[in-house]
Amino acid sequence: MSDPNGLIQPGRTAPGFAVPATPDGALLGPEQFRGRPVVLAFYPADWSPVCGDQMSLYQSAAPVFAQYRAVVLGISVDGIWSHRAFAESRGIEFPLLADFEPKGEVARSYGAYMSNGEAARALVVLDPTGTVTWSYLSPPDVNPGADGIFDALDRLAADRKVMAG
Amino acid sequence: MSTPLQVTARLRDPVTTEDHIRGPADAAVTVVEYGDFQCQFCGAAYPNLHELLRQRADTVRLVYRYFPIANVHPYAERAAETAEAAGVRGRFWEMHDWLYEHQDQLDPVHLSLGVEQVGLPPDELNAEVENHAHADRVRRDFVGGIRSGVNGTPTLFVNGVRHDGGYDLPDLLTAVDAAANP
Numbered sequence: 001m002s003d004p005n006g007l008i009q010p011g012r013t014a015p016g017f018a019v020p021a022t023p024d025g026a027l028l029g030p031e032q033f034r035g036r037p038v039v040l041a042f043y044p045a046d047w048s049p050v051c052g053d054q055m056s057l058y059q060s061a062a063p064v065f066a067q068y069r070a071v072v073l074g075i076s077v078d079g080i081w082s083h084r085a086f087a088e089s090r091g092i093e094f095p096l097l098a099d100f101e102p103k104g105e106v107a108r109s110y111g112a113y114m115s116n117g118e119a120a121r122a123l124v125v126l127d128p129t130g131t132v133t134w135s136y137l138s139p140p141d142v143n144p145g146a147d148g149i150f151d152a153l154d155r156l157a158a159d160r161k162v163m164a165g
Numbered sequence: 166m167s168t169p170l171q172v173t174a175r176l177r178d179p180v181t182t183e184d185h186i187r188g189p190a191d192a193a194v195t196v197v198e199y200g201d202f203q204c205q206f207c208g209a210a211y212p213n214l215h216e217l218l219r220q221r222a223d224t225v226r227l228v229y230r231y232f233p234i235a236n237v238h239p240y241a242e243r244a245a246e247t248a249e250a251a252g253v254r255g256r257f258w259e260m261h262d263w264l265y266e267h268q269d270q271l272d273p274v275h276l277s278l279g280v281e282q283v284g285l286p287p288d289e290l291n292a293e294v295e296n297h298a299h300a301d302r303v304r305r306d307f308v309g310g311i312r313s314g315v316n317g318t319p320t321l322f323v324n325g326v327r328h329d330g331g332y333d334l335p336d337l338l339t340a341v342d343a344a345a346n347p
Contacts, residue, residue, distance in 0.1 A: 091236030
């Protein structure tokens with residue numbers, strides 16, 4: 001279903017985009033967070049159990065992300081209305097981005113689009129300049145957790161002093 | 166640099182005497198559970214872990230660490246802090262068992278009754294929980310879990326390696342026996 005070799009690799013400049021995001025549908029993309037690390041968490045679909053658990057985990061870890069001044073952006077090919085309901089049901093406060101129209105365009109540009117029409121379960125960490133510093137493709141049925149993300153943020157913190165306080 | 170498809174997570178915070186440990190200190194196999202008292206899957210795993218300890222009493226010890234997923238389980242942090250308040254009084258496991266055996270009664274009123282049933286002073290514990298006197302310990306466990314690749318609850322580590330199998334007793338016995346006889 002997915003192409004494991006297609007995901008964007010470290011060292012590449014992250015493709016720019018701006019798509020509707022929770023909570024209010026404002027257009028968001030990584031460029032708006034230059035100067036801070038950005039975690040793009042692609043996931044297959046709102047409402048699936050693994051996706052819900054993964055996003056809930058990242059929400060619970062919000063204080064840890066804050067220590068790195070890192071911004072987490074969840075993104076799937078669902079529409080903004082679905083995202084809003086999903087975010088509300090799961091208590092997710094970080095933005096969920098709707099890669100819905102044209103469907104999957106952002107996922108395609110990051111090499112995170114699967115032939116079944118969903119986003120892959122992929123993690124991409126951008127440094128404060130918008131360069132990919134780490135990427136990871138997880139099997140769709142496995143929640144990748146956050147240890148790899150925090151390892152990447154640790155490396156950025158060591159290189160660029162992005163830690164808060 | 167190639168993109169990894171799956172990496173087995175490993176426990177990064179070693180077990181110490183500060184952990185809540187059930188079973189022999191010199192056990193060949195250590196199972197570390199990152200759990201959430203309000204999580205139904207943790208509740209389902211609880212009797213299996215109990216039976217695992219009974220059937221492999223000489224082989225296994227269980228370490229419990231807090232991993233409350235607060236945005237979906239509104240009582241989980243309070244329950245964890247209550248367990249820790251019991252723990253500083255040497256009563257962690259009694260409180261742990263009560264919490265898992267009464268998962269539908271974790272609201273503050275019922276939790277106070279539970280504290281009383283365990284034989285601890287509810288007013289004293291309530292005050293500590295209200296003041297978040299034990300929040301640092303809960304948070305330390307949580308962050309350690311995040312760094313170790315905890316990806317939901319319960320997450321178990323068997324001799325330091327994340328157990329990605331099931332939580333039924335046969336699955337647990339298989340995992341533990343394999344770790345005991347590598």
